[in-house]
Every structure is written in structure tokens, then in C-alpha cells.
Amino acid sequence: MQCQGRGRWFPSAWLLILGIFSLRETQEAHHRHVGQFTAVGTAHSFLELTGISFMDDVEVASYNNIQHKITIKIPWIPLALGVDYITQRQNVLVDHEQHFRWVVQYLAKNDTDSNRNHTGQLLADCEIDSDIKVKSHIHLIWDGEEYYRIYEEVGHWENLKPEVKKYQHILESPFWTDLRKQYMDKYCVDLMRKIVRYSMLRDNVPPEVTVSHHVSPEGISILSCTARGFYPQSILLRWEKNGKLGVWGKETSTGILPNVDSTFYLQVTLKLPPDDSELNYTCVVEHIELKTPAVYPVPEKPTMEKPWVLTLAIVLTCFLLLSCAGAFITWKKRKSNVHVMTER
Known part of the structure; x- marks a missing residue:
């Protein structure tokens, strides 16, 4: 009975694996871009801003406010985006530092301890399928708790913490709405499209x-x-x-x-x-x-696998090389001394 059960399992597993592999191939047109920004500060100071960009779970680039510079993680990305595009994006991030600074200090102003560090995070996520945007959403997190989120398909902010609902009118203001739409369309979706189109040209x-x-x-x-x-x-x-x-x-x-x-x-x-x-x-x-x-x-x-043998071999090799080097130096010195005495 046991053998028969295993015999039935093998074909089923084989079909399952083939199905998974086929699914992977058909999903090559589906891509996901995630941008995560983390800001740290107090009610009176702004300490740090870092950003990380992932595409299909592979890190593409990072940014920090110390260097004011985007660091590209994959060498061919500048070819896909263009140097001017990366420079422009870098300048935009430098400008956005002021927005993160304002948000952190605004939310931290009610803290009785003005020197306490707070962490604000923005998580932006967008997906395309065959070059068409299918999903995009943003999550706003404060000190590890999610306060707000918005699904672009729905179009309005969802409040997850009743005590901070008073801030919703700020998120829905024309300024922040335009900023959100610009970021999601231009830097989440369009950036991903540029990378995907370039990668499709690769052999x-x-x-x-x-x-x-x-x-x-x-x-x-x-x-x-x-x-x-x-x-x-x-x-x-x-x-x-x-x-x-x-x-x-x-x-x-x-x-x-x-x-x-x-x-x-x-x-x-x-x-x-x-x-x-x-x-x-x-x-x-x-x-x-x-x-x-x-x-x-x-x-x-x-x-x-015998690590101690490898270690011993390395030590003996180094010792032998040093011994040979020492003997060569000694020989050279003796030869030089003999040459000097001969000249005298």
C-alpha cells in the first residue's frame, strides 16, 4: 500500500512542479516595484532619511540624506534610465527631505519628551502586467504602527488609528494629493516600465x-x-x-x-x-x-570537508614563503657585503 501511495504521488508532484514552472514563465510580464522610505527624528531635529527601491524582490537602488546621493545596485540600471533621469530623481529626493522633516516634527510635537526619537515610514507599492498598471498602494507607518493606507484603485485614504483621524484632511489636500499621484505615476510605475523595457532587450x-x-x-x-x-x-x-x-x-x-x-x-x-x-x-x-x-x-x-587540514596547509604555505623570502634577503645581504669587501 505504501509503495502504491508513493507511486501515485510522484506523477502528481511532477505535474505540480511543471505547472509552477509554466506559471513562472507566463508571469514574466508581471512586475512589482516597492519603494520604502524611513525617516527618523524628534520634535526639534531631523536625524536620518533612507530609501530603498526593490523590483521583483531585487534591490535596485538606495538613497540616504547624508550623501544626498542615489546608489545604484545593478550596473546596467543607468543604461536603462539614463544619467539625466537619475540626476533628476536624486534632486527630487533632496527636495522631498523637507517634506519628511516637516511630517516627523509635526507628528512628534505632541510628545512630552521632545528628545524622543520617532520613526516614520512610507511604503509605496505598484504592479504592472504587460506594461499596464494593475495595482498601486501606499502605507504610512509611525513608530511601527500603520496609521493610513490608500489603494489607488479606491482613491481615498483609509484611517487605521482613530486617534489620528484628525490628520486625514492634510493627506487629502490638493498639495499632498498631487505629490502622491506624481510619485506613484512617475517614479513607481514609469521607472519600472523603463527598467522592464530595457531588460527585455537583453539576450x-x-x-x-x-x-x-x-x-x-x-x-x-x-x-x-x-x-x-x-x-x-x-x-x-x-x-x-x-x-x-x-x-x-x-x-x-x-x-x-x-x-x-x-x-x-x-x-x-x-x-x-x-x-x-x-x-x-x-x-x-x-x-x-x-x-x-x-x-x-x-x-x-x-x-x-576537513577545515583544519586546509588551515594547516595555508599556515605551512605562508611559513614556507616567509622562510624563502628571509633566506633570499640574507643571501642578497651577504653577496652585497662580499662585493663591497672585494672592491676594497
């Missing part, structure tokens, strides 16, 4: 895959499957044994991480139980540039 790159097999000092077998330098980021790595899916041990993943050249990296590690035979494991990789799933077998001979 796809298949992953470079390596599979390793290590045995820890405790005797635990560790299998690692690493995919490097691939684009776009949609990819699937899975472990199979004898060509079948299953839960074989403790599996961990780095998640899909960006590289400096705008490609991506992913590593999936599998720790096997001590009684596992370690045989016939393969890493199966699916990516749009591979056309069909690629199968990478695990090396038969494992590498023993």
Missing part, C-alpha cells in the same frame, strides 16, 4: 551548472547544485534519485540572487541522512535557454 543566458558532493567531519553527505550567470531569473532546480522526485533529506536554498552583471545565481543544497546510499542522485535544471530539462549527476567520489 537570454543559460545557466552554468556545477554539482558537488561533500562529506562533513560528522559523516553527513552534502550535495550542492549551483546555477550561475543565467538570465532571465526564472529557473527551477530540483533533486531526483533514480530519476524520481521525493523528499530525500534536508534541502536549503540561497534563493535567486542578482549578480553584478545583471545575471542571476542560485544554489540548492541537500543534506542526506546517514543511512542514505548517496547513489544515483541528479540535479535537474529547467531554464528557458535550456529548451529541455538538463540532468547533472552527482560526482561518485565525495570530497571530505
Whole structure:
């Protein structure tokens, strides 16, 4: 009965994984941009303003009021946006510092302790699907509690803390309404569109895959499957044994991480139980540039992980190099002395 149950599970799991992978491919036209600003200050002073921009969960840029500068995290982003656009956006953020300063000091003025630090946060989130805006919303958070939020599709601010409802007329004033709409349209949605359109011009790159097999000092077998330098980021790595899916041990993943050249990296590690035979494991990789799933077998001979051996080898190597350098210097000095005595 148990075998029959597992036999039915494998095809179902296979179809599920294929469905997930297909869904990822169809969702490439869907993108999300998140901007988070954090301001810290008291009723009389403004201490810090930081901003972070994420697109599809990858950090794109950051800003802080100390340097008054936008730091780009992905090298090709300036090519997508243009230097003038980034400079303009940087100047706008410098101007917006005054708005954050005013908000923090205005909300903190009723605090009996005028030296107490307060934290105000603005979280802006927008999404597009096939270049069409489908969602956008803003959350306003004060000292860790959400006070207001607005869904652009609804069009009005929702108050979440009755005691601060008195501030709603400020948010709904023409000045703040225009500022909100300008930010969401120009810097959340349009910026994302520029990046997406540029990235679509890039050539796809298949992953470079390596599979390793290590045995820890405790005797635990560790299998690692690493995919490097691939684009776009949609990819699937899975472990199979004898060509079948299953839960074989403790599996961990780095998640899909960006590289400096705008490609991506992913590593999936599998720790096997001590009684596992370690045989016939393969890493199966699916990516749009591979056309069909690629199968990478695990090396038969494992590498023993002995950190103390590596450390000892490094120490001995350094000692040998220093000894050779010392002997060479001593020889040079002796040679120079002999040459001087000969001249005399």
C-alpha cells in the first residue's frame, strides 16, 4: 500500500512542479516595484532619511540624506534610465527631505519628551502586467504602527488609528494629493516600465551548472547544485534519485540572487541522512535557454570537508614563503657585503 501511495504521488508532484514552472514563465510580464522610505527624528531635529527601491524582490537602488546621493545596485540600471533621469530623481529626493522633516516634527510635537526619537515610514507599492498598471498602494507607518493606507484603485485614504483621524484632511489636500499621484505615476510605475523595457532587450543566458558532493567531519553527505550567470531569473532546480522526485533529506536554498552583471545565481543544497546510499542522485535544471530539462549527476567520489587540514596547509604555505623570502634577503645581504669587501 505504501509503495502504491508513493507511486501515485510522484506523477502528481511532477505535474505540480511543471505547472509552477509554466506559471513562472507566463508571469514574466508581471512586475512589482516597492519603494520604502524611513525617516527618523524628534520634535526639534531631523536625524536620518533612507530609501530603498526593490523590483521583483531585487534591490535596485538606495538613497540616504547624508550623501544626498542615489546608489545604484545593478550596473546596467543607468543604461536603462539614463544619467539625466537619475540626476533628476536624486534632486527630487533632496527636495522631498523637507517634506519628511516637516511630517516627523509635526507628528512628534505632541510628545512630552521632545528628545524622543520617532520613526516614520512610507511604503509605496505598484504592479504592472504587460506594461499596464494593475495595482498601486501606499502605507504610512509611525513608530511601527500603520496609521493610513490608500489603494489607488479606491482613491481615498483609509484611517487605521482613530486617534489620528484628525490628520486625514492634510493627506487629502490638493498639495499632498498631487505629490502622491506624481510619485506613484512617475517614479513607481514609469521607472519600472523603463527598467522592464530595457531588460527585455537583453539576450537570454543559460545557466552554468556545477554539482558537488561533500562529506562533513560528522559523516553527513552534502550535495550542492549551483546555477550561475543565467538570465532571465526564472529557473527551477530540483533533486531526483533514480530519476524520481521525493523528499530525500534536508534541502536549503540561497534563493535567486542578482549578480553584478545583471545575471542571476542560485544554489540548492541537500543534506542526506546517514543511512542514505548517496547513489544515483541528479540535479535537474529547467531554464528557458535550456529548451529541455538538463540532468547533472552527482560526482561518485565525495570530497571530505576537513577545515583544519586546509588551515594547516595555508599556515605551512605562508611559513614556507616567509622562510624563502628571509633566506633570499640574507643571501642578497651577504653577496652585497662580499662585493663591497672585494672592491676594497
